[in-house]
Amino acid sequence: MPDHLTDGIETDQQLGLRPEDVPSEPARRWRLLLGASPDGSGAGLSGDDQAMDRALGMLYDNTSDGEPGSKENLVVGMGSSAPRVARWLGDIRRYFPTSVVQVMQSDAIERLGLKRLLLEPELMSTVQPDVHLVSTLVELQSLMPQEAKATARQVVATVVEQVEKRIADKLRSSVRGALNRAQRTRRPLLGDIDWARTITANLQHYLPEQRTVVPERLVGYGRRQTGFQREIVLCVDQSGSMATSVVYASIFACVLASIRAVKTSLVVYDTSVVDLTAELQDPIEVIFGTQLGGGNDTPRALAYCEQLLTKPQDTVFVLISDLYEGQGSEQMIRQLAAFQQAGATVVVLLALADDGTPSYEHDNAAALATLGIPCFACTPDAFPDLMAAAIGRADISAWAAQRRQASAARAAS
Numbered sequence: 001m002p003d004h005l006t007d008g009i010e011t012d013q014q015l016g017l018r019p020e021d022v023p024s025e026p027a028r029r030w031r032l033l034l035g036a037s038p039d040g041s042g043a044g045l046s047g048d049d050q051a052m053d054r055a056l057g058m059l060y061d062n063t064s065d066g067e068p069g070s071k072e073n074l075v076v077g078m079g080s081s082a083p084r085v086a087r088w089l090g091d092i093r094r095y096f097p098t099s100v101v102q103v104m105q106s107d108a109i110e111r112l113g114l115k116r117l118l119l120e121p122e123l124m125s126t127v128q129p130d131v132h133l134v135s136t137l138v139e140l141q142s143l144m145p146q147e148a149k150a151t152a153r154q155v156v157a158t159v160v161e162q163v164e165k166r167i168a169d170k171l172r173s174s175v176r177g178a179l180n181r182a183q184r185t186r187r188p189l190l191g192d193i194d195w196a197r198t199i200t201a202n203l204q205h206y207l208p209e210q211r212t213v214v215p216e217r218l219v220g221y222g223r224r225q226t227g228f229q230r231e232i233v234l235c236v237d238q239s240g241s242m243a244t245s246v247v248y249a250s251i252f253a254c255v256l257a258s259i260r261a262v263k264t265s266l267v268v269y270d271t272s273v274v275d276l277t278a279e280l281q282d283p284i285e286v287i288f289g290t291q292l293g294g295g296n297d298t299p300r301a302l303a304y305c306e307q308l309l310t311k312p313q314d315t316v317f318v319l320i321s322d323l324y325e326g327q328g329s330e331q332m333i334r335q336l337a338a339f340q341q342a343g344a345t346v347v348v349l350l351a352l353a354d355d356g357t358p359s360y361e362h363d364n365a366a367a368l369a370t371l372g373i374p375c376f377a378c379t380p381d382a383f384p385d386l387m388a389a390a391i392g393r394a395d396i397s398a399w400a401a402q403r404r405q406a407s408a409a410r411a412a413s
Contacts, residue, residue, distance in 0.1 A: 031053075052096070089139055090241050092104050092105075105143055108140065118144065129162075130159060131244050135246065137152045153288070160251055160287070164255065167383070171255050172255065176261070178389075179230065179262075229261045229262065230262050230316060231265070231309075231310070232264045234252075234264070234267070235305050236268045237268075237320060239295060241324075242321065243292050244351075245351050245352040248383075249320050253280055266286065267308075269301035270297070272297075273301050275304070276290075296325070298332045302339075306335070306339070309344055312343040312344040315345065316387070319346070320348075323360050333367050347386070348376075350365065350375060353380070369397075
């Protein structure tokens with residue numbers, strides 16, 4: 001097996017297992033079905049079987065070690081353990097077939113305390129809603145009892161408000177500032193002169209005797225455009241590993257859509273493609289319009305997005321994906337290169353989250369970087385500055401490098 005497929009998977013030798021310790025197929029199946037014995041004895045597991053056993057144990061083992069499957073951690077754990085639950089949802093999709101995943105998700109509604117949490121509002125006060133909890137609720141929305149969905153929407157509304165309060169104003173001001181700078185001209189008409197900036201730029205030409213400034217250069221703006229100045233297309237991979245990124249991207253798309261000078265489109269995809277642009281006036285509807293989980297078909301999504309690039313030279317195209325594409329990788333790279341060659345500003349975000357270093361397909365990221373298409377993870381707080389740089393046609397790779405250097409310097413101090 002190629003090395004890149006075995007990264008992170010311990011071999012039998014690394015686990016200290018001898019050939020005679022590796023269980024037969026019947027013993028393996030019984031071990032996964034029954035779990036470990038209380039004294040820890042029984043057939044050993046290796047590789048993916050260990051990950052499958054952990055995923056099953058987190059849900060079905062009645063332990064007391066603080067895992068989501070434990071009695072002590074059913075409801076209260078959904079606060080601090082929401083990131084762990086979100087990872088668990090991703091693990092079960094990776095290791096089990098769809099029919100088994102559906103059963104485990106249904107069991108999770110009861111065993112993780114979600115149903116009780118949503119049906120008893122007084123318990124909600126014990127939980128701090130966050131983006132991870134939102135992604136979990138969205139992923140399990142089809143399995144929720146009808147009476148619980150109203151509470152779930154309240155949770156999502158709370159988190160949306162928190163994120164908007166933290167970032168929305170900065171995003172709007174950054175984008176508008178970039179648009180204004182893009183419109184600035186050194187040869188404005190009389191009615192378009194920015195007198196304050198013109199005076200500041202010409203202070204060295206002040207004549208004390210005449211108490212006046214002689215402007216050698218004018219600063220102003222071009223005629224205000226009645227149409228869109230820029231177009232922004234967010235194309236978001238909604239496979240389970242991108243859950244947090246999907247939530248943030250949905251909220252930010254709604255904020256961008258509120259800026260009249262920008263035409264914003266939001267496209268989400270797994271193996272199918274959904275255009276949520278028409279819903280951007282309501283971030284809650286957008287978030288519940290996503291379908292987290294399943295596989296992904298990035299080439300299909302890019303083929304759809306191609307028709308949205310009506311003015312490539314004025315378009316910022318952002319693909320938010322971990323680039324795990326499989327057989328479609330070469331086609332995906334060709335499509336993104338074509339967008340760039342047509343004049344669009346193309347950026348690939350490996351994650352839009354603050355969960356630390358993301359998992360992503362390194363070969364695809366390196367191939368895109370070779371073509372001059374920047375690929376990096378971006379925190380939600382840095383996203384406004386990123387959009388301002390992209391709208392201003394700055395060197396995004398250099399911008400990202402400066403951010404990394406600044407972050408490293410802060411960490412070292």
